Amino acid sequence: MTSGVPTGGPASALAASVRAGERSAVEVVEDHLARIAAGDGELHSFLTVTADAARRSAAEVDRAVAAGIDPGPLAGVPVALKDNLCTRGVPTTAGSRILEGWLPPYDATVVTRLASAGAVVVGKTNLDEFAMGSSTESSAFGPTRNPHDPSRVPGGSSGGSAAAVAAGFAPLAIGSDTGGSVRQPAALCGVVGAKPTYGTVSRYGLIAFASSLDQIGPFATTVSDAALLLDVIAGHDPADSTSLASPPPRASAAVQRGVDGLRIGLVSELAAAEGLDPQVAARTREAAEALAAAGADLEEVSVPAAVYGLSAYYLIAPAEASSNLARYDGVRYGLREEGDDITEMYIRTRSAGFGPEVKRRIMLGTYALSAGYYDAYYAKAQKVRTLLVGDFDAAYRRFDALIAPTAPGGAFPLGSKTADPLAMYLNDVCTIPSNLAGHPAISVPFGTDRSGLPLGVQVLAPALGETVMFQVAAALEAAAVEVAAR
Amino acid sequence: MSSWETVIGLEVHVELRTETKMFCSCPNRFGGEPNTHVCPVCLGLPGSLPVLNSRAVEHAAAIGLALHCRVQRSIFHRKNYFYPDMPKDYQISQYDLPIDADGWLELPSGKRVGIERAHLEEDTGKSTHVGGGGRIHDADHSLVDFNRAGVPLVEIVSRPDLRSAEEARSYVEELRGILVAAGVSDGKMEEGSMRVDANVSVRPLGSGSLGTRCEIKNMNSLRSLGRAVEHEAARQVRLIEEGGTVTQETRHWNEDEGRTSSMRSKEEAYDYRYFPEPDLVAVDPDPDWLETVRAALPPMPADRRRTVAAAAGMEPGSDAVVTVVRLGLDGYVEAARSAGADANLAVRRLANEVAADSGSVGNLEVGSWVALLAMESEGKLTTAQARTVLKELLAAGGDPAEIAAAHGFEALDEDVLAGALDEVISADPEAWARYLAGEDKLQGLFIGRLKAATGGKADLAAASGLLRARRAAASP
Structure with a gap:
């Protein structure tokens, strides 16, 4: 059943035409800059549009093509970067006042890799402050709106990147995913978003939220474009000690292979997660049926520790964040609020520079690591993590890949969950287990909710299982097209 | 004080002699214009990540082997606290799994001092507090130099096995000799490449339990270490004898005033919120690699003292032998011994005349040295004449017979x-x-x-x- 599988996407098509000299990269970038100028006033997916730099790099791509040099697999393709990726000389805020005006003196490894693949960065996208949130509303610079319904959130924390791709401002975008921050906004914006195996993409230059969970991932409108982008950014980086030494699996290798004979498990605990919209449960079941119809052996499977994922995550992630965010102290860069002595300067700077969600998590994490509480909280949460990996391992002895919902519901109205942090945290209940385990997962658009807003289904795979993950994702994508057409 | 015993444990921070810093490729060099040996990593800029310097690991392993430790699989932890010269507001250090554990060091007296652990960590930057009293809280402003931030350190923690200021000094001197011999540090206390903190407590002589300890900081020479320990022990004894109790605290040694004063009590101690550093992976030394590190280690001072003592017919702990080894002059004893010259005379001349001269052999060549010893042993030169010739040999080299002749020193039986x-x-x-x-x-x-x-x-x-x-x- 491979006939209906899309074989490419707008990004690969653009790159092909630029490489062939059929379209100029400058023309492509002008086209996208015009779309941004026309549409982003309402959506606010970008914090910075790097129009001049984009024009310059597009011109370079064109010169290379003219000189007979291949600019690379992303030749002339506009890419939007989440604003927690360092860009040399370009403001990088992580969505926080505390970094307002800071200009990094260096590029993140991902940014360098994109440039050497011929990609053209068009700007830096909005995010929840320090990637802490699921709606992009905790950004210090105002929320981003969902292109499908501007009264609703795009999800988060990579909401700006998801919205930019959904709105057609860029065919590709980069996000970071600590507990679902690529996959959940991808689902809410109706695009594809993936979190690779921990260690696949270098974190060098990614402003850390929770180092043991953070992983950079691609956004695209199609599965194969996402695979193309992941193949460009993945790979060992000596500047990141947690970067895997082995060459990453080719994400794009198997997108057209179909799922005939693959064993795929539907994760019971996540398919029936607390607070799941019935529409989401229904779409997930339809996705399972569609994969079965495409030839996969489909069964339900239990991953018992998955239900503890959210609790463990909200100890581990804030604990690491409390340490990672200590450096924003007003001494060396970013915001400084003067005080009579050093302690007062620290307190005033951090009080003024951080928003309420960031402060909440710093306090949670500081508490979890405190003497006398460490064993009860942080150490126990790490044990849950070990349990979870064990449960996943057991499942992967019987299955090649797993599926689950991405988010418990579709895009919700702005402001509807900001007063209730726990309701907001529940958005990540289905995505968090993959971060805790370090496994790859991808969200593929699959149907809509009652209001016609997009929903997503997740494909989970074991560590370094990107190839099979993209293989299943492509089949889901094809099935989604067919379901929509019926 | 005679009915009291002083118990001392030392924590020694050693700056490792590496080309580059611990987690980045900035040069590890003392001095330089402020903030010139810096990069995103050692400045702790957002998004930067540490990459461990393998030479620092090798040096730490060498220290462990030289101190008879178990060199084991270790991990890094973050030690969290705010300080303006610490770029990330946490220090990457080791906590419950240090690279080196359970060793010992032998003092010249023959006493073995237990080594609890030695672990790797990064140094901080350097603050200069301008105006006010020169301390952070009353300064007008502070200047921070990050050239030192990220310099690799090993912290060596002894067991509370030392019993006097004299032993504490002897321990540090011996440790310095080991570190210099192993080539891992220049051991310069005055430049801060070796920094010593002392945990001091007192107890009634014969008691088997430990008293409450105070940690003494800010001693920047062997002399000030000895003075600080003596002062602190006396203070604690006086306190107890007057009916008071010692409270566990960190105390600051003031060299000019010759006394310690309270810095912070146990209650005020930081909660460092240690947790495993997620940006680094475990260090798991390969046994074969460890053997190559061990094989590359030169003989350590204690072994060298035994060799010299045996050649000279002296005690390994005698002042002359200790001095000769401390100054690294044992090669000249061996040269004398193997040439059949009087090794005992050699040790005495080295420990007295050479040590008093410049502490180094200068231009003295081995052949001249052996010839001079023979002339003195055979009575061709008097002791005073031999000393005069040796002084010239150290300064300018040459043939001892010619120098003696030039002075008219001749056999006069x-x-x-x-x-x-x-x-x-x-x-x-x-x-x-x-x-x-x-x-x-x-x-x-x-x-x-x-x-x-x-x-x-x-x-x-x-x-x-x-x-x-x-x-x-x-x-x-």
């Missing part, structure tokens, strides 16, 4: 000297009679004439001895 004295006496019988009658000041006259008669070659000590012997023989 006792018979020649006796003959010359007889001539001097018979030339002035009147003076000799007065000398015999008790006019002692005439001794100078005879010695002077004897020197003149021998062209200055007469050894003064030998001449006076001979003169006195003649008078004793002639007296009734």
Whole structure:
């Protein structure tokens, strides 16, 4: 059943035409800059549009093509970067006042890799402050709106990147995913978003939220474009000690292979997660049926520790964040609020520079690591993590890949969950287990909710299982097209 | 104080001698214009990540092996606290799994001091507090230099096995000798490449339990370490004898005032919120690699003292042997021994004359050294003459026989000297009679004439001895 599988996407098509000299990269970038100028006033997916730099790099791509040099697999393709990726000389805020005006003196490894693949960065996208949130509303610079319904959130924390791709401002975008921050906004914006195996993409230059969970991932409108982008950014980086030494699996290798004979498990605990919209449960079941119809052996499977994922995550992630965010102290860069002595300067700077969600998590994490509480909280949460990996391992002895919902519901109205942090945290209940385990997962658009807003289904795979993950994702994508057409 | 025993454990921070810093490729160099040896990593800029310097690991392993530790699989932790010269507001250190554990160090006295652990960590930057009292909270402003931030350190923690200020100094001196021998540090306490904190407590002599300890900081020389420990022990004894109790706290040694003062109590101690550093992976030393590190280690001071002592027929803990090894002059003892020269004489000359000169052998070549020792042993040179020749050899090198000849130092055996004295006496019988009658000041006259008669070659000590012997023989 491979006939209906899309074989490419707008990004690969653009790159092909630029490489062939059929379209100029400058023309492509002008086209996208015009779309941004026309549409982003309402959506606010970008914090910075790097129009001049984009024009310059597009011109370079064109010169290379003219000189007979291949600019690379992303030749002339506009890419939007989440604003927690360092860009040399370009403001990088992580969505926080505390970094307002800071200009990094260096590029993140991902940014360098994109440039050497011929990609053209068009700007830096909005995010929840320090990637802490699921709606992009905790950004210090105002929320981003969902292109499908501007009264609703795009999800988060990579909401700006998801919205930019959904709105057609860029065919590709980069996000970071600590507990679902690529996959959940991808689902809410109706695009594809993936979190690779921990260690696949270098974190060098990614402003850390929770180092043991953070992983950079691609956004695209199609599965194969996402695979193309992941193949460009993945790979060992000596500047990141947690970067895997082995060459990453080719994400794009198997997108057209179909799922005939693959064993795929539907994760019971996540398919029936607390607070799941019935529409989401229904779409997930339809996705399972569609994969079965495409030839996969489909069964339900239990991953018992998955239900503890959210609790463990909200100890581990804030604990690491409390340490990672200590450096924003007003001494060396970013915001400084003067005080009579050093302690007062620290307190005033951090009080003024951080928003309420960031402060909440710093306090949670500081508490979890405190003497006398460490064993009860942080150490126990790490044990849950070990349990979870064990449960996943057991499942992967019987299955090649797993599926689950991405988010418990579709895009919700702005402001509807900001007063209730726990309701907001529940958005990540289905995505968090993959971060805790370090496994790859991808969200593929699959149907809509009652209001016609997009929903997503997740494909989970074991560590370094990107190839099979993209293989299943492509089949889901094809099935989604067919379901929509019926 | 006689009924009290002082118990001391030392924490020594050692800056490792590496080309680059611990987690980045900035140069590890003392000094330099402030903030010139910095990069995104050692400045802790957002998004930067540490990459472990393998040479620092090798040095830490070498320290562990030299201190008879178990060199084991270790991980890094973050030690969280705010301080303006700490770029990330946490220090990457090791906590419950240090690279080196459970070793010992042998003092020249032969005593073994337990080593609890030695772990890797990064150094902080350096703050200069301008105005006010020079401390952070009353300064007008502070300047921070991050050149030192990220310099690799090893912290070596001893067990509370030391019992006096003297032993504490001896421990640090011995440790410095080991670190320098292993090539991992220059061991300069004054430049801060070795920094010592002391945990001091006192207990009644014979007691098996430990008293409450205080940690003393800010001692920047061996001398100030000794003074601080003595002062602190006396303070604690006085406190207890006056009916008070010692409270666990960190105290600051003030070199000028010669006393310690409270910095912070146990209650005020930081909660460092240690947790495993997620940006680094475990360090798991390969046994084969460890063997190559061990094989590359030169002999350590304790072994060298034993070698020197055996050659010279002395005790390994004797001052002369300790001095020779501390100054790294044992090669000259070995040269003497293997050439058949008097190794005991060699140790004495090295521990006295060379140590007093510059502490180094300067331009002294091994051949000249052995030849000089032989000349002295054979009586061709007097002790004083040998010292003069040695001084010139150290300064400018050369052939000892030629130097001796240039000074007119020649063999002048006792018979020649006796003959010359007889001539001097018979030339002035009147003076000799007065000398015999008790006019002692005439001794100078005879010695002077004897020197003149021998062209200055007469050894003064030998001449006076001979003169006195003649008078004793002639007296009734």
